[in-house]
Amino acid sequence: MxxxxxxxxxxxxxxxxxxxxxxxxxxxxxxxxxxxxxxxxxxxxxxxxxxxxxxxxxxxxxxxxxxxxxxxxxxxxxxxxxxxxxxxxxxxxTLDGEVLAQVGQRLEAVLGDHPDLLLERKSVAFALHYRQAPEKEALVHELAAGIAAEHPEFKLQPGKCVFELKPAAxxxxxxxxxxxxxxxxxxxxxxxxxxxxxxxxxxxxxxxxxxxxxxxxxxxxxxxxxxxxxxxxxxxxxxxxxxxxxxxxxxx
Ligand SMILES: [Mg+2]
Structure with a gap:
């Protein structure tokens, strides 16, 4: 094999x-x-x-x-x-604590309306899981890509039923x-x-x-x-x- x-x-x-x-x-x-x-x-x-x-x-x-x-x-x-x-x-x-807090708040605000989406907070990254709601892939992608475009310290990392914002480095x-x-x-x-x-x-x-x-x-x-x-x-x-x-x- x-x-x-x-x-x-x-x-x-x-x-x-x-x-x-x-x-x-x-x-x-x-x-x-x-x-x-x-x-x-x-x-x-x-x-x-x-x-x-x-x-x-x-x-x-x-x-x-x-x-x-x-x-x-x-x-x-x-x-x-x-x-x-x-x-x-x-x-x-390390990432700027204020930026992390801002991004976290923004993600929470959007995902608060979608209980079938899961926000996972990591030390210096965020994972947006849509395994429970695959039809919301485009919505999650747009949200994460928008944040990555505004904050170059983050990079969009697609995965299996997840979009992550990880440190660009x-x-x-x-x-x-x-x-x-x-x-x-x-x-x-x-x-x-x-x-x-x-x-x-x-x-x-x-x-x-x-x-x-x-x-x-x-x-x-x-x-x-x-x-x-x-x-x-x-x-x-x-x-x-x-x-x-x-x-x-x-x-x-
Ligand atoms: Mg894996």
């Missing part, structure tokens, strides 16, 4: 980057209903014993940690706007590139697995470094490999971790 052997044949170690929603975890009607299955977490933990592993998500770091607990991996949250480096140090893109590609500067990621061949449009920037960085980009599900992509579903990702991870098991003692 995915040929990691050709990558590992070079002898260069691998580094893994995983998106969370729609990759490690199935999408759910509401974002707070999402969870990573126990078997997937166990496989991730085994993988992290042997390789550099990071989670790169649109979720805030605190939520990522909640999903992977008790495992605490290097991670980038809010599409790279906040991240914890391999040494455990936190970094965050943040991207998953940036996040991957930053991790690749640091041990234990530096010098590794990167593997990035993701399902959504925000992941395309991560795929591009990985492709440029000769690594393996893996798109989950259908849709146009620059990724070089594909897994059909979250279930397929879980199986692949479990196969990988089983293959690793005999090598633990040598690696540690």
């Amino acid at each position: 995915i040929d990691l052997d050709s990558l590992t044949s070079s002898g260069q170690p691998l580094a893994f980057f995983f998106d969370l929603d729609g990759t490690l975890a199935e999408l759910q009607p509401r974002p707070e209903q999402v969870f990573i299955p126990a078997e997937t977490l166990a496989a991730l933990e085994q993988l992290a014993r042997r390789y550099a592993v990071a989670v790169v998500s649109g979720r805030p770091l605190a939520e990522i940690d909640g999903f992977t607990a008790p495992l605490r991996l290097p991670a980038a949250g809010v599409h790279g706007a906040e991240w914890r480096d391999p040494q455990g140090e936190l970094h965050r893109v 943040a991207s998953k590609g940036e996040a991957v590139a930053r991790f690749m500067e640091l041990r234990p990621f530096a010098g590794c061949l990167p593997v990035f697995v993701g399902d959504d449009r925000t992941d395309e920037e991560g795929f591009a960085v990985v492709n440029a470094r000769g690594g393996l980009s893996v798109k989950v599900g259908e849709g146009e992509t620059v990724a070089r490999a594909r897994l059909p579903s979250v279930v397929a990702v879980a199986r692949w991870l479990q196969d990988l971790s089983r293959d690793l098991a005999p090598h633990y003692k040598q690696g540690d």
Whole structure:
């Protein structure tokens, strides 16, 4: 299915980057209903014993940690706007507090009239979910695009039934590139697995470094490999971790 052997044949170690929603975890009607299955977490933990592993998500770091607990991996949250480096140090893109408050008020004012739309506030970003009301996609898009046009510090990030306003300086590609500067990621061949449009920037960085980009599900992509579903990702991870098991003692 995915040929990691050709990558590992070079002898260069691998580094893994995983998106969370729609990759490690199935999408759910509401974002707070999402969870990573126990078997997937166990496989991730085994993988992290042997390789550099990071989670790169649109979720805030605190939520990522909640999903992977008790495992605490290097991670980038809010599409790279906040991240914890391999040494455990936190970094965050900052935005003007007044602008954040203004934008938040404006979004609340509009979404107050639409109880089937969900406004998710993140530290330096806003997510407008319309999964419960797909017919309102155009309305949400217009609102978010209008704010992004007025406030260049924000970039419009479309996703699955969501439009996000994220800091313009943040991207998953940036996040991957930053991790690749640091041990234990530096010098590794990167593997990035993701399902959504925000992941395309991560795929591009990985492709440029000769690594393996893996798109989950259908849709146009620059990724070089594909897994059909979250279930397929879980199986692949479990196969990988089983293959690793005999090598633990040598690696540690
Ligand atoms: Mg995703």
